[in-house]
Amino acid sequence: MTRQMTGAKMVVQALRDQGVDTVFGYPGGAVLPIYDEIFQQNDIRHILVRHEQGAVHAAEGYARSTGKPGVALVTSGPGATNAVTGLTDALLDSIPIVVLSGQVPTFMIGTDGFQEADTVGITRPCTKHNWLVKDTNALPGILHQAFHVAKTGRPGPVLIDIPKDVQFASGTYAAPPKGSTYRYNPQVKGDMEEITELVAALETAKRPVFYTGGGVINSGPAASQLLRELVEATGAPITSTLMGLGAYPASGKNWLGMLGMHGLYEANMAMHDCDLMINIGARFDDRITGRIDAFSPNSKKAHIDIDPSSINKVIPVDIPIVGDVAHVLEDILKVWKARGRKTNREALSKWWAKIEEWKKVDCLSYKRSEGTIKPQYAMERLEALTKDRDRYITTEVGQHQMWAAQYLGFEAPNRWMTSGGLGTMGYGFPASIGVQMAHPDALVINVAGEASWLMNMQEMGTAVQFRLPVKQFILNNERLGMVRQWQELLHGERYSHSWSEALPDFVKLAEAFGAKGILCKDPADLDDAIMEMINHDGPVIFDCLVEKHENCFPMIPSGEPHNKMLLGDASTKDAIKEGGAVLV
Known part of the structure; x- marks a missing residue:
């Protein structure tokens, strides 16, 4: 069924036909026709952010917590360039978002018109695909295709640049095509010979480990369920990247915790000593691999990924399987059961005995303090008081992000939103707004550092305007914590510009925005303060003053293998038998 309508009306109709219920945006001259159409309908909510970077991060939070594409709407020129950080963040973390940007009229493109920028050229390296629409009749097909590209295969961000005259002009609108009529149709079924080879390797492996990533979550709920079934059936241990937390429950008996630069001792040691590594939906990024030539040196390696370019890009593998995680795991289980x-039960028993020895190191132990809140203690108490609630966690980037990953447990996918690949300070607050919009009755907490949080603090206005009860849990050490830690350990304790001497009073700042502010600096008051935060029915800024010079451990120093970790608590020295870890 086709209809005649303006390009601006096509945008709103396409969003409606794609099932979009929320758009995060900021108006400007080049998108006013679209905003006028938004004003005249009630199906799609528009959330007015305070900065275009916030719009894209909010769309990311919405997408990551729902599995559906997030949508952002920005104007031309600075509106589009302000969206670049969010687009790049979404590209590296495989988050499906659709960004709609305005552009000067087609006849002005190339004239250096007011608020003109080469948006398609600028965003080509940081999107999965992008389009400049010059014909209103082409707009509906591009809009529908954009959603298909964003969510199909390895998810990612797309951008549509729409000149203002295309928005005003009329054309023919068509609804999304039924069935798969798009040329972009990535392979989802894995090669059965490779799958059978992987099953055969699982049958004989003495020291197997599942290494899982965000691809499991992106594949949908079925993938996480199939992963749990496979781990339970085979009895092998499982670890995860930062982006994959929640695909397998933290309370699961086979769970080793997160691996990588700030991963757990037992997870990293298992990765180093395994004889069969099965990578499911991860990309062997440098925060995980450490030194490439010393990464799992004695293992046979399998890699399951829907993106063919990710396989053999960083780590050569023995069993490459291109396909969607859910489809491949389903076939692995079928083949394994049929065979x-x-x-290798006897060898597995010995492998688990070794892992239990590593667990005794208790790598997350830390020295407690009666007068000062340790950041680890703050995370422990936040976990204890919120774990049984309908909870979603976002984070900024830095030490607090790693402590959150280490001490907070996730039992289900899509509950943990963080910036992994790009490491974007300022991500967590707007992402929490997107999550809260998608889950209005849930408890949404952004674990932040004061420096990261200040990067997009203006979004407090968004939270207050839309009555979003997001909780900003700031671990305030008055330092750029991770920068300071690296300066201490690797740069001779030369603390070059790693703290600010002009931090705001966060309680007064919250009140200035019309929100609630809470200050806590005594460990004895922490539980009551957290409960006050949870029970408040509006947005909260929680200023948790923590130990200023606490370091985040374990830590694999740059250029070292997994079995050369720095551990923070010297009391673990006697528990380490291999002599692999370095204690500080």
Whole structure:
């Protein structure tokens, strides 16, 4: 069914037909026709952010917590360039978002018109695909295709640049096509020979480990369920990247915790000593691999990924399987069951005994303080008081992000939103707004550092305007914590510009925005203060003053292998038998 309508009306109709219920945006001259159409309808909510970077991060939070594409709407020129950080963040973390940008009229493109920028050229390296629409009749097809590209295969961000005259002009609108009529159709079924080879390797492996990533979550709820079934059936240990937390429950008996630069001792040691590594939906990024030539040196390696370019890009693998995680895991289980559900039980028992020895190191232990809140203690208490609630966690980037990953447990996918690949300070606050919009009755907490939080603090106005009860839990050490830590350990304790001497009073700042502010600096008051934060029915800024010079451990120093970790608590020295870890 086709209809005649303006380009601006096409945008709103396409969003409606794609099931979009929320758009995060900021108006400007080049998108006023679209905003006029938004004003005249009630199906789609528009959330007015305070900065275009906030709009894209909010769309990311919405997408990551729902599995559906997030949508942002920005104007031309600075509106589009302000969106670049969010687009790049979404590209590296495989988050499906659709960004609609305004552009000067087609006849003005190339004239250096007011608020003109080469948006398609600027965003080509940081999107999965982008389009400049010059014909109103082409707009509906591009809009529908954009959603298909964003969510199909390896998810990612797309951008549509729409000149103002295209928005005003009329054309023919068509609804999304039924069935798969798009040329972009990535392979989802894995090669059965490779799958059978992987099952055969699982049957005989003495020291297997599942290494999982965000691709499991992106594949949908079925993938996480199939992963849990496979781990339970084979009895092998499982670890995860920062982006994959929640795909397997933190309370699961086979869970080793997060691996990588700030991963757990037992997870990293298992990765180093395994004889079969099964990478499911991760990309072997440098925060995980450490030194490439010393990464799992004695293992056979399998890699399951829907993106063919990710396989053999960083780590050569023995069993490459291109396909969607859910489809591949389903076939692995079928083949494994058909072959008799075999594992090397005796060797697995010995492998688990070794892992239990590593767990005794208790790598997350820390020295407690009666007079000062340790950041680890703050995370422990936040976990204890919120774990049984309908909870979603976002983070900024830095030490607090790693402590949150270490001490907070996630039992389900899509509950943990953080910036992994790009490491974007300022991500967590607007992302929490997107999550809260998608889950209005849930408890949404952004774990932040004071420096990261200040990067997009203006979004407090958004939270207050839309009555979003997001909780900003700031671990305030008055330092750029991770920068300071690296300066201490690697740069001779030369603390070059790693703290600010002009921080705001966060309680007064919250009140200035019309929100609630809470200050806590005594460990004895922490539980009551957290409960006050949780029970408040509006947005909260929680200023948690923590130890200023606490370091985040474990830590694999740059250029070192997984078995050369720095551990923070010297009391673990006697528990380490291999002599691999370095204690500070």
